[in-house]
Amino acid sequence: MDARVKLLLALALVLCISLMPVAAWPVYILLLALILSAAILSELRMRPLLRRSMVALPFALAALPLLLTVPGQTAVALRLGPLHLAVTVPGVERFASIVVRSWLSVQVAILLTATTQLPDLLVAMGQLHMPRLLVAILSLMWRYLAVLVDEAIRMMRARDARSASWSGRGGGTLAWRASVTGSMAGSLFLRGLERSERIHNAMLSRGYDGSIRGIAVPPLDWRSRLLVLLGLIVVLALLLFGYWVA
Amino acid sequence: MAGQTCAAIQIRGLSFSYSDGNQALRDIDLCIAAGEKVALVGPNGAGKSTLLLHLNGILTGQQGQVMVGDVVVSAPHLRLVRAVVGIVFQNPDDQLFSPTVFDDVAYGPIYMGLSEGEIRQRVARALGQVGMESYAPRTSHHLSLGEKKRISIATVLAMDPRVLALDEPSSGLDPRARRTLIHLLQQLGQTMLVSTHDMMLVAELCSRMVVLDQGRIVADGATRDLLANDELLRAHGLEAPPALGR
Amino acid sequence: MWTSELSGAAITWAARTTTDAAGAAGGAFMHIPDGFLSTPVSLVLWVVAVLVVGVALVKVNRDMDEKRVPLMGVMAAAIFAGQMLNFAVTGGTSGHLLGAAIATALLGPWAAIVVMTCVVGTQAILFQDGGLLALGANLVNMAVIGVAVSYGVLSVVRRLLGNKRTGWLVGGLLAGWSSIFVASLACALQLALSGTSPANIALPAMGGIHALIGVGEALITAAALALVYVARRDVLERGEAAAGGRGLAVGGLVLAVLLVVLSPLASSHPDGLEWVAEEHGFLGSMLEAPFQLIADYVFPGIADERLATIAAGIIGVAVVLAVTWLAGSARRRRGSQGVA
Numbered sequence: 001m002d003a004r005v006k007l008l009l010a011l012a013l014v015l016c017i018s019l020m021p022v023a024a025w026p027v028y029i030l031l032l033a034l035i036l037s038a039a040i041l042s043e044l045r046m047r048p049l050l051r052r053s054m055v056a057l058p059f060a061l062a063a064l065p066l067l068l069t070v071p072g073q074t075a076v077a078l079r080l081g082p083l084h085l086a087v088t089v090p091g092v093e094r095f096a097s098i099v100v101r102s103w104l105s106v107q108v109a110i111l112l113t114a115t116t117q118l119p120d121l122l123v124a125m126g127q128l129h130m131p132r133l134l135v136a137i138l139s140l141m142w143r144y145l146a147v148l149v150d151e152a153i154r155m156m157r158a159r160d161a162r163s164a165s166w167s168g169r170g171g172g173t174l175a176w177r178a179s180v181t182g183s184m185a186g187s188l189f190l191r192g193l194e195r196s197e198r199i200h201n202a203m204l205s206r207g208y209d210g211s212i213r214g215i216a217v218p219p220l221d222w223r224s225r226l227l228v229l230l231g232l233i234v235v236l237a238l239l240l241f242g243y244w245v246a
Numbered sequence: 247m248a249g250q251t252c253a254a255i256q257i258r259g260l261s262f263s264y265s266d267g268n269q270a271l272r273d274i275d276l277c278i279a280a281g282e283k284v285a286l287v288g289p290n291g292a293g294k295s296t297l298l299l300h301l302n303g304i305l306t307g308q309q310g311q312v313m314v315g316d317v318v319v320s321a322p323h324l325r326l327v328r329a330v331v332g333i334v335f336q337n338p339d340d341q342l343f344s345p346t347v348f349d350d351v352a353y354g355p356i357y358m359g360l361s362e363g364e365i366r367q368r369v370a371r372a373l374g375q376v377g378m379e380s381y382a383p384r385t386s387h388h389l390s391l392g393e394k395k396r397i398s399i400a401t402v403l404a405m406d407p408r409v410l411a412l413d414e415p416s417s418g419l420d421p422r423a424r425r426t427l428i429h430l431l432q433q434l435g436q437t438m439l440v441s442t443h444d445m446m447l448v449a450e451l452c453s454r455m456v457v458l459d460q461g462r463i464v465a466d467g468a469t470r471d472l473l474a475n476d477e478l479l480r481a482h483g484l485e486a487p488p489a490l491g492r
Numbered sequence: 493m494w495t496s497e498l499s500g501a502a503i504t505w506a507a508r509t510t511t512d513a514a515g516a517a518g519g520a521f522m523h524i525p526d527g528f529l530s531t532p533v534s535l536v537l538w539v540v541a542v543l544v545v546g547v548a549l550v551k552v553n554r555d556m557d558e559k560r561v562p563l564m565g566v567m568a569a570a571i572f573a574g575q576m577l578n579f580a581v582t583g584g585t586s587g588h589l590l591g592a593a594i595a596t597a598l599l600g601p602w603a604a605i606v607v608m609t610c611v612v613g614t615q616a617i618l619f620q621d622g623g624l625l626a627l628g629a630n631l632v633n634m635a636v637i638g639v640a641v642s643y644g645v646l647s648v649v650r651r652l653l654g655n656k657r658t659g660w661l662v663g664g665l666l667a668g669w670s671s672i673f674v675a676s677l678a679c680a681l682q683l684a685l686s687g688t689s690p691a692n693i694a695l696p697a698m699g700g701i702h703a704l705i706g707v708g709e710a711l712i713t714a715a716a717l718a719l720v721y722v723a724r725r726d727v728l729e730r731g732e733a734a735a736g737g738r739g740l741a742v743g744g745l746v747l748a749v750l751l752v753v754l755s756p757l758a759s760s761h762p763d764g765l766e767w768v769a770e771e772h773g774f775l776g777s778m779l780e781a782p783f784q785l786i787a788d789y790v791f792p793g794i795a796d797e798r799l800a801t802i803a804a805g806i807i808g809v810a811v812v813l814a815v816t817w818l819a820g821s822a823r824r825r826r827g828s829q830g831v832a
Contacts (some may be wrong), residue, residue: 013623018531051536055620056525062683063528065693098688102527102623109526118618131549133510133561134606140565141572141610148566148573149705150597154340156577157304161335162354164328164405170359178587178708180353182715184343188577189598190387192337192570193727199562205824209558345722387723 001222003116003124009231010112014105016235027238028104034238035107036224039178042115049114053106063098067091117143127219142198148192155184252277253315254409254437255301260310262296267350270296271307272461273467278437280408285448285469286441288458289483294441295336298411299459301439302331314409330360332402332436336413337396342386347378347397350386364433364490372404376430392423399450410436416444446487449473522633522679522702523615526623530537530686537682538628541609544636548605555734556603563604568610571595579708587708592675593646593667594716597660598727600734601643601741608635623749633675637747641674642667644744650732658716660728668713669706672746676702677751681758699755738781742756 011032020027039049072090079085113121126135159180165171172180182216200208220228260274270293278284282313286294291376293463299314303324312319319327323424337380344350350451352371353367376396386394396413415431416424423446429450431438440452448455448469457465459482465472473486505802552560578586591611595604609716615621624628645667651661680698684691701761720727 011624014526018526018625031356052620053664056623059525062689062694065690066688069690074714079685084710098527100508102525105526105623105625106620109617112638113423113620121617131546134545134610137565137568137606138560138610138614140561140569141614144566145572145614145703149576150567151340152573152576154337155343156300158335158341159343159353160304161302161333162341162401162405163325163357164330164354165325165358166329167359168325169358170325172301172356172359172681173578173710174581176356177579178711179715179718180344181577181587181589182712183345183719184577185574185591185712186716186719187339187343187387188574189567189570189716190723191561192566193598193724195560196561196566199566200559203562213543217355220613225644228562345719385723 001227002220003120004127005224005227005231006112006116006232007121007124007128008228009235010108012232012235013108016239017105017108019239020097020101020242024242024246025095026245027242028097028100030238030241031104032107033113035104039107039111042111044111044114048190049107049110052110053103056102056106057099060095060099060102063095065096066095070094097228119235126168144192148188151191152188155188159184166196251279252314253280254278255281256313258311258313260297260300260307260312261358262305262307262423267346270427271300273349274310274461274463276456276466277464281387281435281437282454283431283438283440283452285455286439286458287443287445287448287455287484288403291460292458292482294458294459294485295322295413296461298413298419298441299332301411301418302328302333304333304346313399329405331409331411332405332407334399334410334412334415336417338386338391338398341398342394344387347373347384347386347406348384349381350397351400353425358405368404368406375403375434376400377426390423392419392426392455393425395419395427399430408436410434411439411440411441413441414443416442416447417439441481445473445485457484459483506569522676522698523612523622523630524626524679524682525620526625527683528623528686529626529686530688531625533682533686534625534628537632538625541628541631541636545605545609545631551602551607560603564599564607564610567599568607571607571611572614579712583709587705588710589709589712590634590638590672591682592634593635593642593664593709593713595711596642596667596731597637597646598720598731601639603734604639604642605635609641610662613637629679633678633682637675637744638671640740640744641748642744644748645670646743647653647738647741648737648745650738657718657721660721661714664714664717665710668710669703670678670717672702672706672709673699674748674751676705677755681755684718684758695755695758710793799809
């Protein structure tokens with residue numbers, strides 16, 4: 001499947017999930033089934049997918065107060081000392097809906113990136129009118145990401161290797177540790193800068209003049225367009241169903 | 247007498263695989279006595295660097311045990327182990343991240359919680375040992391590779407380790423810098439494990455040589471004997487240095 | 493699809509970010525996932541992000557020479573990698589940096605906006621650190637507000653303290669801190685406007701936590717700038733000379749002041765934001781769930797229909813998971829037996 005199709009459908013799906021009303025449980029389950037079957041069809045392994053999808057969950061703490069603040073029928077009443085806290089049913093619904101929808105959205109994103117190579121994704125974004133300068137910068141960033149991440153990891157290892165203490169105390173002050181990290185960051189950036197100058201020279205030696213050219217990609221064929229259309233119809237149908245159910 | 251011969255480092259049955267499944271070390275047994283200077287040689291990818299990283303607990307094998315002195319290298323003792331074992335990494339840029347040379351050499355002592363007087367004393371002594379006393383106020387960023395390598399050794403010496411592990415100390419050095427480095431290492435009294443491709447350095451510095459290939463120790467003996475064994479060397483991607491006859 | 497080391501490093505980083513966020517109870521970073529911002533808020537912020545980044549690209553195109561692609565590409569990678577650097581705070585928690593202030597000092601504001609956009613965008617798309625729909629908001633908070641506020645603060649401090657080292661140090665401290673603090677206020681306001689977090693909790697919580705986290709960023713930024721000052725002062729001077737325009741500096745400061753003033757107001761009048769939070773009101777009428785369709789889902793023993801529905805929903809999800817897991821492993825087993 002063309003990367004552009006995947007990108008468009010993924011975005012449509014995420015938008016759909018975001019527009020879903022609260023407590024549209026049957027549709028949430030439908031969406032989950034849809035996402036997971038797409039994952040199976042793409043021959044992805046479930047466990048890493050589900051493990052990665054848990055990444056966003058700690059943010060749910062931000063929505064925790066909703067349990068208490070949304071007005072409605074009380075589900076559970078808690079008493080913490082002088083505090084009377086009432087967990088309301090609409091609060092639980094709202095909170096649970098947010099968590100579930102967030103979880104579904106993350107899975108869509110994982111599905112997209114697991115089935116699409118970044119270079120293809122960048123080309124897709126370029127075709128969808130993302131500025132060429134940005135695409136060029138992202139390509140270069142991608143190329144050097146592993147290199148610089150490696151450098152950062154090696155720096156941290158070297159620092160750990162010199163982080164010793166005889167008695168279990170030590171460690172310096174927090175401010176000192178922070179400024180050491182700052183020095184490490186500064187070194188990393190400075191070396192990155194100088195490396196970019198060397199890369200620039202290499203590019204110049206191969207005829208680079210600042211203009212950004214790429215290999216032309218053919219426009220979407222009618223099958224892909226049909227696929228996008230069908231996908232959008234399905235997404236719309238899910239959305240309407242969601243509103244009918246809620 | 248296992249006690250004496252393993253006084254500095256004792257590795258028993260160490261096996262390690264990276265998270266992507268690559269088995270880097272297979273059943274390593276190694277004993278190093280106090281004051282010994284041992285060379286670790288082998289083709290690229292043999293696992294030399296990986297083995298060094300086990301000495302101070304940056305990596306931990308799935309099987310087996312590493313002991314430094316009479317301390318087991320494991321999670322509760324890492325800070326202590328790192329005071330005893332100093333690793334000098336291959337790329338000095340990974341270890342030099344502070345604004346001045348003084349700051350970089352002082353990192354270890356500061357972390358250990360020493361007094362200011364002691365810190366200054368250690369820095370002066372370490373820089374003296376590598377012959378770079380006057381470099382203290384300078385920025386490491388602009389120094390030559392040879393100078394950086396010596397300073398990175400000083401950053402480790404400032405912690406007064408009993409064991410020094412060095413990863414490719416002479417790689418990239420011009421003949422003069424190399425000569426200075428070998429001379430420096432010969433002067434130091436610490437137990438040493440030197441991972442290197444530089445067979446002449448091995449011949450000059452290390453009385454004992456350990457050959458590693460595909461994660462296994464394939465030879466361990468007196469340097470002079472092993473360097474005379476052309477077949478062994480060739481079988482593991484090594485070459486004897488040209489002029490050995492003295 | 494990823495190189496194995498990068499995915500390993502990335503998973504470690506994602507795991508680390510998760511534990512740090514949990515440890516700092518409120519999010520050590522401001523990458524908002526999808527589902528926490530209402531659709532109108534997300535879309536408006538997307539429009540803002542696209543506009544500002546578009547302007548930044550135009551400016552960069554016009555003002556920088558052809559070195560810009562390798563320079564910004566590598567610097568984006570460097571900031572990404574720099575965000576992995578950590579330092580022990582207490583117990584198990586560690587601090588990280590965002591880097592907007594450092595990027596601004598080294599590259600100038602417009603290039604910094606582009607670079608931070610690349611970093612935040614990549615984190616969202618590749619590592620699900622921050623949602624896709626919420627990306628507009630995250631870009632506005634971290635790439636735009638972070639940079640604009642840094643630029644404003646740096647400009648003012650440098651003008652006051654002159655061309656010396658202290659100017660950069662103090663500038664770094666203040667710019668680092670304010671970029672984090674002000675961005676977190678914006679983030680909290682967005683959550684409140686979306687009805688996800690009540691303003692009188694979100695603002696003090698986010699603001700309070702990030703006032704602390706900002707101290708880490710301040711120290712790291714100052715130390716980083718100190719190192720660059722000592723090793724290559726010309727880089728800092730080049731960054732400063734990079735066309736920024738007083739408009740952006742003033743804009744950054746005004747934004748900072750606005751948010752700082754607005755927050756206590758919003759915090760004490762949370763109801764004022766509630767009417768905006770009616771996302772249902774935006775797209776259709778909010779109906780009380782008739783529950784005809786899900787009558788079958790009602791569990792005996794749980795009195796309230798709606799709670800029963802939630803329980804049914806959770807069980808339904810579990811069933812779907814189990815079925816797909818089985819189907820997935822059956823498929824793989826078939827595949828490994830050589831059946832086409």
